[in-house]
Amino acid sequence: MASKQGVTIRDVARDVGMSRQTVSRVLNNGPNVKPSVRDKVNEAIERLGYVPNISARRMRGSRSYLILAINDRQRTYDNWRAGRGNDWVDQMLFGGMTECEKHGYHMVFELIDTDPTKAQDQLFKVISELRPDGVILTPPHSDNTRLTDLLKDQEIACARVGRRDGGEFVDVCMDERGAGQRVTHHLVDRGHSRIAYLAGSPDYGTSVMRLDGYRAALSECGLAVREDWIGKGDFQFETASVVAQKWLHGVDRPSAIIADNDQMAFAVLHTAERVGLRIPEDLALVSFEDTPGVRLCVPPMTAIRQPTAAMISRACEGLIAASSGEEAGGVFEAPFELIQRTSTAPSLSLS
Amino acid sequence: MASKQGVTIRDVARDVGMSRQTVSRVLNNGPNVKPSVRDKVNEAIERLGYVPNISARRMRGSRSYLILAINDRQRTYDNWRAGRGNDWVDQMLFGGMTECEKHGYHMVFELIDTDPTKAQDQLFKVISELRPDGVILTPPHSDNTRLTDLLKDQEIACARVGRRDGGEFVDVCMDERGAGQRVTHHLVDRGHSRIAYLAGSPDYGTSVMRLDGYRAALSECGLAVREDWIGKGDFQFETASVVAQKWLHGVDRPSAIIADNDQMAFAVLHTAERVGLRIPEDLALVSFEDTPGVRLCVPPMTAIRQPTAAMISRACEGLIAASSGEEAGGVFEAPFELIQRTSTAPSLSLS
DNA sequence: AGTATAAATGTGACCGGTCACAATAGCGCT
DNA sequence: AGCGCTATTGTGACCGGTCACATTTATACT
Numbered sequence: 001m002a003s004k005q006g007v008t009i010r011d012v013a014r015d016v017g018m019s020r021q022t023v024s025r026v027l028n029n030g031p032n033v034k035p036s037v038r039d040k041v042n043e044a045i046e047r048l049g050y051v052p053n054i055s056a057r058r059m060r061g062s063r064s065y066l067i068l069a070i071n072d073r074q075r076t077y078d079n080w081r082a083g084r085g086n087d088w089v090d091q092m093l094f095g096g097m098t099e100c101e102k103h104g105y106h107m108v109f110e111l112i113d114t115d116p117t118k119a120q121d122q123l124f125k126v127i128s129e130l131r132p133d134g135v136i137l138t139p140p141h142s143d144n145t146r147l148t149d150l151l152k153d154q155e156i157a158c159a160r161v162g163r164r165d166g167g168e169f170v171d172v173c174m175d176e177r178g179a180g181q182r183v184t185h186h187l188v189d190r191g192h193s194r195i196a197y198l199a200g201s202p203d204y205g206t207s208v209m210r211l212d213g214y215r216a217a218l219s220e221c222g223l224a225v226r227e228d229w230i231g232k233g234d235f236q237f238e239t240a241s242v243v244a245q246k247w248l249h250g251v252d253r254p255s256a257i258i259a260d261n262d263q264m265a266f267a268v269l270h271t272a273e274r275v276g277l278r279i280p281e282d283l284a285l286v287s288f289e290d291t292p293g294v295r296l297c298v299p300p301m302t303a304i305r306q307p308t309a310a311m312i313s314r315a316c317e318g319l320i321a322a323s324s325g326e327e328a329g330g331v332f333e334a335p336f337e338l339i340q341r342t343s344t345a346p347s348l349s350l351s
Numbered sequence: 352m353a354s355k356q357g358v359t360i361r362d363v364a365r366d367v368g369m370s371r372q373t374v375s376r377v378l379n380n381g382p383n384v385k386p387s388v389r390d391k392v393n394e395a396i397e398r399l400g401y402v403p404n405i406s407a408r409r410m411r412g413s414r415s416y417l418i419l420a421i422n423d424r425q426r427t428y429d430n431w432r433a434g435r436g437n438d439w440v441d442q443m444l445f446g447g448m449t450e451c452e453k454h455g456y457h458m459v460f461e462l463i464d465t466d467p468t469k470a471q472d473q474l475f476k477v478i479s480e481l482r483p484d485g486v487i488l489t490p491p492h493s494d495n496t497r498l499t500d501l502l503k504d505q506e507i508a509c510a511r512v513g514r515r516d517g518g519e520f521v522d523v524c525m526d527e528r529g530a531g532q533r534v535t536h537h538l539v540d541r542g543h544s545r546i547a548y549l550a551g552s553p554d555y556g557t558s559v560m561r562l563d564g565y566r567a568a569l570s571e572c573g574l575a576v577r578e579d580w581i582g583k584g585d586f587q588f589e590t591a592s593v594v595a596q597k598w599l600h601g602v603d604r605p606s607a608i609i610a611d612n613d614q615m616a617f618a619v620l621h622t623a624e625r626v627g628l629r630i631p632e633d634l635a636l637v638s639f640e641d642t643p644g645v646r647l648c649v650p651p652m653t654a655i656r657q658p659t660a661a662m663i664s665r666a667c668e669g670l671i672a673a674s675s676g677e678e679a680g681g682v683f684e685a686p687f688e689l690i691q692r693t694s695t696a697p698s699l700s701l702s
Numbered sequence: 703a704g705t706a707t708a709a710a711t712g713t714g715a716c717c718g719g720t721c722a723c724a725a726t727a728g729c730g731c732t
Numbered sequence: 733a734g735c736g737c738t739a740t741t742g743t744g745a746c747c748g749g750t751c752a753c754a755t756t757t758a759t760a761c762t
Contacts, residue, residue: 356718359719360719371719371720372721375720378719379720404718406718406719407717408718409719410718410719411719411721412719412721
């Protein structure tokens with residue numbers, strides 16, 4: 001099964017009686033083309049149904065019109081296998097694709113392993129094959145310097161989701177620290193002073209920043225930070241259940257828990273139910289991830305809504321600008337939203 | 352920002368003192384290469400870190416090592432916008448990518464419009480740009496003959512999700528009719544005889560087949576089909592709410608409802624709550640889509656679990672085989688599963 | 703008008719692979 | 733050794749664009 005080629009640039013050139021280079025100039029919005037010629041060429045392109053072949057463009061030219069989005073294989077697989085979706089992937093796809101389409105770009109998704117060395121090999125392979133104009137790294141790979149070094153070495157623009165260093169990188173992020181603060185203040189405003197924090201992994205920069213915001217907010221409110229109320233999770237349900245169990249089973253227990261992702265929030269929810277605590281009356285709960293599950297569970301949870309689509313969209317924009325020769329590095333911070341739902345509704349017992 | 356090229360096939364050829372064609376033969380598992388040479392070349396490829404460039408391969412060669420997956424823009428956008436995820440996309444991504452990776456292929460996702468003419472133009476553009484080896488069409492585009500004709504004309508292999516005609520196409524599907532039957536029998540087994548069916552859209556072949564299975568099962572059980580209990584939905588919450596409202600508000604109401612997708616099932620759930628019907632005691636409910644929301648809502652719903660990942664994986668396999676020159680068309684039916692949850696639990700009032 | 707300069711257009715090479723076909727090497731057999 | 737045949741390897745062209753540079757045409761200015 002061979003895929004034949006349709007109309008080529010030479011067909012268009014012949015049709016308008018110009019050289020292929022002139023047509024190429026029109027295609028790339030190059031300078032020094034007489035308006036009348038530009039119009040004539042565009043008309044011919046339209047009429048003949050000419051569409052430039054991306055592979056050919058990539059050969060001699062420097063652009064491939066491809067943006068590569070990298071996700072973590074284990075994380076994606078776990079979510080998929082467990083039957084909870086990858087809301088994240090969906091939003092990336094939508095935000096990225098919409099932006100790419102505007103500029104005539106395409107998105108390719110790839111999964112790579114968590115192990116830094118394997119990840120490096122896999123990324124090397126795929127960028128050698130595809131030679132994308134830009135690569136989007138998502139956590140935890142945004143923090144892997146082997147990958148960023150590789151991309152720098154290969155002179156491929158790189159966007160990092162969840163980082164905020166900028167420089168030559170297109171860093172897109174949310175104000176994680178601010179979100180940590182906001183969530184904490186939200187709970188304090190509701191009358192809570194015994195607020196625990198169920199952290200994800202210190203390997204994730206985002207986790208660290210959120211936790212930092214939590215600490216800061218407690219200080220701002222004149223509340224002490226209890227280190228035993230900072231739980232060490234791993235984004236998984238099981239581990240979080242153990243921590244929640246420990247916290248909730250005695251008398252000296254938190255009145256509110258902030259969970260670093262939806263799975264850990266669900267773990268708290270289940271544990272609370274098991275030990276007979278009602279939400280929100282006996283325990284308030286906030287999730288840092290606003291997935292369908294979080295919205296639909298009982299009670300629906302208050303959550304931080306990450307602007308994933310906006311971030312990826314911006315990442316694509318930056319990468320495309322960079323591959324057009326512009327200085328596009330820097331930090332773009334997308335605004336988060338705190339969605340208030342029942343899990344932190346005002347409760348009588350506290351007022 | 353130009354992406355430089357690394358090691359090329361000529362570098363490898365020079366290294367082993369052979370011609371580039373010989374290296375090419377090794378790469379493509381071509382015949383007539385002396386084993387010792389093959390080994391030497393492979394060693395050099397490994398040592399030099401050579402990875403063939405996909406764009407270059409595509410130029411003179413007939414393969415692009417690209418599989419294109421097409422999804423409907425409106426549907427994806429609606430789901431995304433509404434804050435419910437696209438579980439479907441996630442599974443496609445995972446199933447497809449895993450299969451592609453095995454064969455050195457890559458997946459590109461694209462969204463196209465529902466309108467058949469627009470869809471055709473958009474597909475034409477993207478296949479002209481990318482020249483993929485295969486295209487996966489998902490509902491409702493699997494039923495759009497303009498698209499399949501275009502692909503046939505362009506000699507690009509095509510897989511259709513949710514179709515079962517086969518022939519030159521790689522059709523992957525679930526036994527939709529069987530699922531419709533199974534769901535209906537499940538309800539009858541639970542003692543129901545007043546079973547309504549909230550259909551999606553007659554534009555979707557899958558919807559039609561499921562409905563057919565429902566009718567068949569009722570006949571098999573000696574139950575009459577009530578046409579007024581076959582609701583015309585459009586996969587949307589709002590429309591389904593109206594239908595559910597009509598059904599549930601009187602005395603002559605169904606004791607069980609089958610919904611063609613999760614949104615419509617949620618609509619029934621909400622409507623039931625509003626009119627004071629308990630699930631499953633007063634009304635049983637089954638969803639044809641097993642998304643995270645369906646699993647997490649209250650009560651958790653019995654649902655058909657579509658083997659999306661398996662179907663897409665198989666589609667990729669077929670397309671890759673086809674582009675390798677094999678006769679790969681045909682129908683592949685992936686097994687569905689009925690996941691029994693609380694929404695159809697045995698209820699006292701019926702026993 | 704005549705020349706300097708800029709604008710517009712054209713030409714050949716080239717990117718990194720694969721194709722078609724040519725050329726050489728190796729083998730079995732008389 | 734000589735022959736026929738097959739297995740193995742090599743050569744030049746080529747895919748469809750873009751690059752660098754050459755060439756022609758238009759505009760500006762003395």
